[in-house]
Amino acid sequence: MFTSIFQEHKGFGKQIFLLAKNELIKTYKGAVIGPLWSVVKPAFTIFVYWFAFSVGIKAAKAGFKVDIGASKAFSVDFFAWMFVGIVPWFFIQDSIIQGAKTLRTNRQFITKVKFPVSTILTYTGLSRLFVHVFLVLLMYAYMIFYRVTNGMAPFSWYDLQFFFYCPLLFLFFLALSWSTAPMSAFSKDFESLIVSIMSGVFWLSGIMYNSYNPDFPTGIKYFMLANPINFFANGYRNCFLYNRGFWVYKTELVIFLVEFAAVFLLGIYNYNRLRKKLPDVL
C-alpha cells in the first residue's frame, strides 16, 4: 500500500522515456520554429522583468548589491542575478500548474486502459525537465560570457552543484504533484485554487529580490526560508554566482529537507488515498 507509486514505476522506465519524448513532440510539433518556442516565452518574460526593474523602476542598476548573510556581500549585475534565479522558476511554475492538471488532461489513461497512473506525472515532469535543462544550458553559456567579460574564470567547481539541485528540483515538484494532481482531478476548484495563487507565489519568492536581505525582521526571514522556491532560486545562484556550497547555509538546507520529507510522505498518502477513486470521478 505504502509503496504503490514505486511498484507502478518498476520496469516502466523505458515507457516513461518514450512517453516523455512523445509529450515533447506533442507540445511543439506543427509549429514552424518548434522547440524554440520553449525559449521564446521565457526569453520574453526575462526581458519584461529586466525592463521593468532596470529601466522602469530603476531599482536595480549595474553593481546590484547582494548580501547573502554571514558577512558575504556581492556586487553583481542585476540581469545575471535575475537570470540565474528565474530559470528554475519557469520549471517550478510549469510543474505546479501543469502537474496539477496532468491527470485530468490524460484521463484516457485512467478511465479507459489499465495504466500505472503515477507514471503519468513522471513522464510529463520529465518532458518539462528536458526543456529546463535546455534553458540551463543557455543560461550557462551566458554565465560563461558574463564571467569572461568581468575578468573571472569561465568555469567554477561550484557549477557542478547543479547536479545536486536539479534532481532535487525535479523530485520535489514530482512529489508535490502526487498530492495536487489527484486532488485537482477530484475537484476542479482545487485546480483553480492552485492556478490562481501561482502568480502571487512568484512575488513571495526571492526571484526578483534577495530573500537573504539582512534587514528583514526574524519573522520575515523565516517566512522566506520556509518557501522551497527560494531554496532553488538561491541554490542555482549558489552554483553560478555566489560560489557557495549547498551545505554552507545549514538552516536553509535543513528546513528544505524537512519540507521535502513532508511533501514526499503527504504525496504518497494522498495518492494512495485517492488513486482507486480516480476512475470514478474523472
Add this chain to the structure above:
Amino acid sequence: MSDAIITFKNVSKTYILYKNDQARFKALFIKPKNPKTNKALNNVSFEITRGESVGIVGDNGAGKSTLLKMITGVAFPDEGDIIVDGKVAALLELTAGFSLEMTGRENIYLKGYILGLEDEYIKEIEENIIDFAELGDYIDQPVRTYSSGMKMRLGFAINVNIEPDVLVVDEALAVGDASFKRKCKDKIKEIISSGTTVLYVSHSAESVREICPRSIYLRKGTVIFDGPTDETLQVYQDYKESVKKKIESAKKK
C-alpha cells in the same frame, strides 16, 4: 476448481453521487456524511475457468460495464476481492491509450508496453498486427492522420494479436467496413477455439447463445442467475416480460 482464471469474491462497488462541486471539494478533506450513492455491484461472486466463454447479459445500468472495467483493471472494488490470473485484452475502447503524434508502429510498442510485453515479443507480433490492420504505408505515419476506422482497426489488431489469456468483447463494437467486420468476427471465433477465456457482453440473446455456453445475468448490480446460457436467457426473458406486463397493467388502470 483451482483452474480459475477470474475470481470475484463478494465484490461490491458503490459510486458516490456528489450533490454539487462544493460537496466534491469538501469530500477531499472530510468523509461525506450520508451521501447519495449508487450501488453498481452488490456482493457479486463468481469464478471463470481457463478456456471458458461466458456471456454477460442485463439491461443498461445493470453493472455490466463496471464489472468489465474491474476485470480489465481500470476500476477497483470497494469491498471484496478480484483475482485475474493472466493477460487481459479488452475490445472495449479500441483507440484508448493511443498517442496521436506517434506513428502507428510506435503505438504498437507503446500499447505493448502498457500491457506489460517485452520488446522481443512485440517485434515478433508486429508484422501480424500490421497485416491484420491493413494499414499499408500508413503504419509509419502519425496516428493523428488516421481515419477513425483506421484507428479502430489498429486498436483491434493489437488487442487480438497479443495472444491474451482473457479477451473481453463488447458486442456494441463496430469496426470498419463489412469485410473487416467479418474478419474481426472470424478472428474472435478463432481466439475462442484456441482456448482463450472470453467474456462477451451483449444485449442481444442470439449472439450470446451463438458464442457462450455459460451466461451470467445481472440486474441492478446483483447476479440473478449464473448457469447454462439457455436457462439464463430464459430467466432474462421472463423478467423482461413481467416488466412489460406490469407496465401494461399500469396503463390499464
